[in-house]
Amino acid sequence: MTKKMYRNITIVSFIIGFMLAVQYNTVQNPTERDTRDIWEIRQELSEEKKRHSELLSSINALSSTVNKYEDDEFDNPELLLQETVNDLKKQAGLLPISGPGVTLTIEPSQELIQFGYELKPISPDLLIRLTNDLYRNNAQAIEIDEKRLTYNSAIRDINGKTTINSEPIKKINFEINIIMQTYEQAQKLANHLLASSFQDEFFIDNLMLTVYDAEQNVRINSTVELQQSKYLVDK
Amino acid sequence: MWLPLLGLIFGVMLGVLTDIQIPSVYENYLSIAVLAALDTMFGGIRAQLQQVYDDKVFISGFFFNILLAAGLAFLGVHIGVDLYLAAIFAFGVRLFQNIAVIRRILLTKLDNRRLKKSENS
Numbered sequence: 001m002t003k004k005m006y007r008n009i010t011i012v013s014f015i016i017g018f019m020l021a022v023q024y025n026t027v028q029n030p031t032e033r034d035t036r037d038i039w040e041i042r043q044e045l046s047e048e049k050k051r052h053s054e055l056l057s058s059i060n061a062l063s064s065t066v067n068k069y070e071d072d073e074f075d076n077p078e079l080l081l082q083e084t085v086n087d088l089k090k091q092a093g094l095l096p097i098s099g100p101g102v103t104l105t106i107e108p109s110q111e112l113i114q115f116g117y118e119l120k121p122i123s124p125d126l127l128i129r130l131t132n133d134l135y136r137n138n139a140q141a142i143e144i145d146e147k148r149l150t151y152n153s154a155i156r157d158i159n160g161k162t163t164i165n166s167e168p169i170k171k172i173n174f175e176i177n178i179i180m181q182t183y184e185q186a187q188k189l190a191n192h193l194l195a196s197s198f199q200d201e202f203f204i205d206n207l208m209l210t211v212y213d214a215e216q217n218v219r220i221n222s223t224v225e226l227q228q229s230k231y232l233v234d235k
Numbered sequence: 236m237w238l239p240l241l242g243l244i245f246g247v248m249l250g251v252l253t254d255i256q257i258p259s260v261y262e263n264y265l266s267i268a269v270l271a272a273l274d275t276m277f278g279g280i281r282a283q284l285q286q287v288y289d290d291k292v293f294i295s296g297f298f299f300n301i302l303l304a305a306g307l308a309f310l311g312v313h314i315g316v317d318l319y320l321a322a323i324f325a326f327g328v329r330l331f332q333n334i335a336v337i338r339r340i341l342l343t344k345l346d347n348r349r350l351k352k353s354e355n356s
Contacts, residue, residue: 005288009279010242012297016272017243021250023265026257 093150094222097141100183101218102190102211107173109208117206119172124155124162126205130198131155134178137189143220145174177220186214263312264305267322271300274326277333284340300326 036044068080089095108119131149134142142149147164154165161168180186193211202209257265275297282288304322311318 004290005279005283005293006238008290008293009239009276012242012272012276012279012293013239014242014246016269016276017246017248018250019246019265019269019272021247022255022257023262023269025250025254026259026262026265029256 093141093148096219096221097179098217098219099140099179099181100186100214100216101177101179102186102193102214103218104176104178104193104212105173105210106176106202107208107210109203109206112206120206121162121169121172122207123205124157126201127155127162127164129201130176133196133198134189137192138180138185139178139189140181141179141220143175143177145169145171145176146221148220148222177218179218179220180214183214183216190214263319264308267304267308267319267326268301270323270326270330271304272297274330274333275300277330277337281333281336281340284337 065080065084069077086095090097106122113119127144131142131144144155144164147153147167147169149164154163156163158166158168163169178186178189180189190211190213193209199209199211275293278296279288279293282293304319304326307322308319311320
């Protein structure tokens with residue numbers, strides 16, 4: 001009698017446990033319904049296609065490097081290594097880089113100066129917003145007031161001064177240089193900036209953002225210094 | 236004694252690991268079924284403690300209560316009256332009553348045991 005009872009209660013508690021777990025699953029992660037229509041899916045597909053072709057081209061570049069390495073007839077591997085190192089240095093911001101790009105200038109707006117408004121330096125928030133937008137539009141390298149932005153650059157407020165890489169922006173009017181992959185992209189970026197609300201947003205801060213036409217050759221100097229240990233240098 | 240608890244843990248594990256989800260439309264039914272099942276189980280434990288446990292009553296009560304609760308909820312959805320509230324109310328009240336009775340029986344048993352111990356010593 002008791003054995004049977006225990007068996008029944010066990011079965012019932014098993015069912016209860018299962019139901020509880022299913023209910024928990026359902027409440028915790030509700031299944032998301034796919035409500036996209038065909039055009040949204042096509043758009044997403046085209047974006048993925050674009051990414052695909054970008055990846056393919058970078059694979060192509062890398063495999064050509066690998067081929068060069070594997071080429072036995074190529075008798076100067078040092079040169080090739082140097083090339084790779086230079087490429088990496090350019091990416092890390094240690095070497096100057098030039099290419100098609102856009103130049104922007106930021107200066108206080110003239111009419112406000114004449115009316116005696118107080119001139120404030122640019123706020124880090126606005127600058128971060130601008131750089132994010134530039135990177136979103138495939139900017140390869142950015143330089144703000146001769147300070148190169150790298151992967152670990154920080155734009156922030158230190159004691160009321162806007163700094164980049166911990167160096168303050170000294171001037172009220174300064175230049176922003178942007179290098180893009182192709183001239184077409186540079187033109188596109190310039191048009192995008194002209195059409196965007198950035199000029200209005202800068203004007204709210206009493207600043208004027210001027211977007212110049214895309215240029216074939218914009219140069220960005222490297223201002224990043226390699227941090228080397230002094231103790232390892234040969235004497 | 237530990238077998239029912241083991242069953243419960245096993246059930247929860249199976250449910251969590253298989254990651255089964257039900258459509259959100261049926262969520263109400265399942266929640267009410269869980270409540271009915273809990274009510275039946277506590278009812279069963281109470282009956283066992285009061286020595287009036289009957290297998291047939293227990294098993295039939297389990298399935299019948301679940302079906303009735305789900306059926307009431309279903310009917311409620313279709314006639315536009317929140318009938319599942321009735322089921323939640325009924326099962327909720329019974330659940331509390333059952334647990335209160337179980338607690339009292341256990342307390343009485345504990346008291347009796349203490350009395351016996353003090354008499355022996």
